[in-house]
Every structure is written in C-alpha cells, then in structure tokens.
Amino acid sequence: MQTQVAIIGGGPSGLLLGQLLHKQGIDNVIVERVSGDYILGRIRAGILEQGLVDLLHEAGVADRMMKEGHVHDGVELSIDDERFRINLKELTGGATVMCYGQTEVTRDLMDARKASGQQTCYEAENTELHDVKSDQPYVTFMQNGEPVHINCQYIAGCDGFHGVSRKTIPEDSRKEFERVYPFGWLGLLADTPPCNDELIYAKTQRGFALASQRSPTRSRYYIQVPLTDKVENWSDDAFWAELKKRLPADIAANMVTGPSIEKSIAPLRSFVCEPMQYGNLFLVGDAAHIVPPTGAKGLNLAASDVATLYKVLTRVFNGGDKSAVEQYSPICLRRVWNGERFSWWMTNMMHNFDEELAKDGSDRETHQRFMDSEIHYYLTSEAGQKVIAEQYVGLPYEDLA
Ligand code: FAD
Ligand code: DHB
Numbered sequence: 596m597q598t599q600v601a602i603i604g605g606g607p608s609g610l611l612l613g614q615l616l617h618k619q620g621i622d623n624v625i626v627e628r629v630s631g632d633y634i635l636g637r638i639r640a641g642i643l644e645q646g647l648v649d650l651l652h653e654a655g656v657a658d659r660m661m662k663e664g665h666v667h668d669g670v671e672l673s674i675d676d677e678r679f680r681i682n683l684k685e686l687t688g689g690a691t692v693m694c695y696g697q698t699e700v701t702r703d704l705m706d707a708r709k710a711s712g713q714q715t716c717y718e719a720e721n722t723e724l725h726d727v728k729s730d731q732p733y734v735t736f737m738q739n740g741e742p743v744h745i746n747c748q749y750i751a752g753c754d755g756f757h758g759v760s761r762k763t764i765p766e767d768s769r770k771e772f773e774r775v776y777p778f779g780w781l782g783l784l785a786d787t788p789p790c791n792d793e794l795i796y797a798k799t800q801r802g803f804a805l806a807s808q809r810s811p812t813r814s815r816y817y818i819q820v821p822l823t824d825k826v827e828n829w830s831d832d833a834f835w836a837e838l839k840k841r842l843p844a845d846i847a848a849n850m851v852t853g854p855s856i857e858k859s860i861a862p863l864r865s866f867v868c869e870p871m872q873y874g875n876l877f878l879v880g881d882a883a884h885i886v887p888p889t890g891a892k893g894l895n896l897a898a899s900d901v902a903t904l905y906k907v908l909t910r911v912f913n914g915g916d917k918s919a920v921e922q923y924s925p926i927c928l929r930r931v932w933n934g935e936r937f938s939w940w941m942t943n944m945m946h947n948f949d950e951e952l953a954k955d956g957s958d959r960e961t962h963q964r965f966m967d968s969e970i971h972y973y974l975t976s977e978a979g980q981k982v983i984a985e986q987y988v989g990l991p992y993e994d995l996a
Contacts, residue, residue, distance in 0.1 A: 644989030664695030728874030
C-alpha cells in the first residue's frame, strides 16, 4: 500500500487530521488497533473550545454539533458550598465553550471518513514504524492474520498515551516530563436530566466533584476517589450518595438519579514528551501529552496539534515547502505547556491532597490555607476570574511563520 501520510490511531486526533488532509487533497491511511465500535464505547471529554469548534467546521463535520450541542456562556465553581459563576462570555469579550461529547465528535468524523473513501485499517495488530528519519518511512502491521506494509512520506503518531509512535523515538532523542497525582476520577454517565444548566466544579473537604452533561437528558458526573478504589466496589447508589454530599445542597436536593450507562475510574497525570517531531514522524495529542482532566483541556490540546500539523503538511504538499515541518514541535509545545500549567493549577486548587501530604509529612493545614486563599483570591477578584475564563475558553491557535 502507498499513501502520502500514514496516520497511526483512529481516535479523535487521527480522524480529524485525516479529514482535514483529505479536504486539501492529501491522501492518507489510518491504522487503528481496535474496532470502530470499541472506540465509540469510550466515554471521555465533553467540553470543546472555540478553536476545536472552528476546526470541525473547517473539516466539514460540524452540522450535528451545531444542532445538538449546547453553547455554555459560563461555568460554576463551588467551594465548600459557596457558589461562584465565571461568566466566560463577558469576561473574555464574547468567547464561549461548546458542550458536545467526544463520542459524538468521533462518530461524526467516522461518518465523514466513510464518505471520503479514504482507507482505515481497523483491528491492526503489532503496528511498527520504520525508517522514520529517512525520506521513505513505512509502517507494518498484521490484519486478519496477513502482514500489511504501507509506504509513505510522513507518519502522524495519533495513537494515544500507550501507543507505539512515541516509543519509536529513541530514548536519547526525547525527554519526558511527568507528574502522577495520588487520586483518580470515578465517572458515571446516566440518562437523567443534568442537575444544572452549566457545569459545576466543586471542592469540598470530602474531595472534588464535577457535574457535567451531554444533552438535556444525559448527565456526566465525576468524583475524586483514592487510587486504591475499584470501580466494582462503587454501586450506583453509593456514587449518587457521595456526589450529593459534594455538590451545593440545593443542587443535591433536586438531583435526578438513575442507573449508570457507564462507570469507570481514570487516573490523573501530567505528561509531556519533547520534542513532538522526530525525522518524518510527528506525535499528536495524547501520544505526546496528557493533562489531568480538571479544566477539560485533553481533547482541546489534541485539536490544536492537529490544526498545526494540518497546516504544516498542507504547506509541504501543496506549497512545496518541506522546511515547514520544523515549526511543528515548537508551536505545539508552547500551547501544550500552557494547557498543562492550567490543568495542573486547577487540579491543585480543586482537589483534596490529604493522602499525599500525610505520606510525606507535610503540614496539611498550612497547604490547605494557601490553597483556600489562592482560590478565594481568584474567585473574588475580577482580574482572577478573567484569568480563569481566558484559560477555560482556550488560547488562540498560533499560525505558522
Ligand atoms: P486517543 O483518544 O487515546 O486515541 C488514540 C487511538 O490510537 C485509540 O483509538 C487507540 O486504540 C489507538 N492506538 C493505540 N495504540 C495503537 C497502535 N499501536 N496501533 C494503532 N492504533 C493504536 N479529556 C477531557 O478533556 N475531559 C475528560 O473528561 C477526559 N476524560 C478522559 C478519560 C480517559 C480514561 C482518558 C484516557 C482520557 C480522557 N480525556 C479527557 C482526554 C481526552 O479524551 C484525550 O485527550 C483524547 O482522547 C485524545 O485524543 P487522541 O486521538 O490523541 O488519543
Ligand atoms: C467533562 C470532563 C472534564 O474533565 C471537564 O473538565 C469538563 C467536562 C465531561 O466529561 O463532560
């Protein structure tokens, strides 16, 4: 098989890149380890920045989002039952976020891919990337017991944190930065009406909680849990009971509960791999960086990588400028580190770190006082609220030089 760009991974990064390249007449093949249905079964992000919304328009896959998605002008933070509304629209001069699930974005992209006629190889096993520093890189894998070989000019590693692309870069040619947090998020999806019009991020002595949503009839909730907790030991009833203790009392009193459609625990991690390019291989999205979910930046950072790589490859193939590839990593990393910092800061401010502090003997109460003062300052000053609003709606994408 022969293509211009081999894309490893058919999650949102790989599918969006494939669609944007196709629109520019650039041929690409996606190689994906699991099936399409398996990908659609993963419940992940729900909040899209304007930059991603614009990119979905550019890719020609925004119709359903514009009909079924909900624009949110604000977001709430609740600190020990005291509620603060961040008016995103007013504080940023007009910017908002779109509430539309990653699953739906992925479904729309899969439909567009089918219509485009570009090839996707699902259930590919033992994918390997070869000669990525040469002008003739290639990809091999097994499909239905048969070996497959794809010759290409560039490879986009869109294969997530556990993928093969990052590991293809020799250890002495990459540097990794990491922080693992001492707790996880237990998430529950239910066909119940959301408990509030806008999202509520809640900090309490019992730990963090988030009330999010997918539609007027589908809610998504999260609670902070110790890493030692097992999802099997959390009944739906236990989840709802704990959630109600962490959300503002009037919200909890009116909350509609119901059976879970999905329930899972996600660990929290900050991670960056530098650089994001090695020869003719580019790392995109979770393959290069992970953020803790507080602040909803994971999918949005993946999208800004895609926007940059799509512009770079368009310039290479349609503008004859091969040197554009050198701009990819520095442009992406500037925005990635900004998102990493914001997610780390929101995580620090909104979670209960008792366990970790107890372990290393730190003064728990002093830490708590600093964090309480920090959040109080940001939420009660207009300048502080502006900082949160500007970051939450997302910084603009940087253009190529
Ligand atoms: P992925 O979605 O991980 O897609 C990578 C794809 O590559 C997968 O389909 C995988 O099967 C495939 N793949 C892996 N290895 C190979 C291989 N060797 N060969 C071929 N294909 C391969 N972000 C938020 O903003 N909010 C959230 O609430 C949130 N929750 C999350 C919960 C979990 C459990 C996880 C893991 C992430 C969450 N995120 C969240 C982050 C967000 O979902 C990701 O940033 C986003 O999925 C990144 O998209 P991606 O396409 O780069 O990677
Ligand atoms: C969702 C997840 C997040 O991490 C977040 O900050 C906001 C919303 C969600 O799944 O809806």
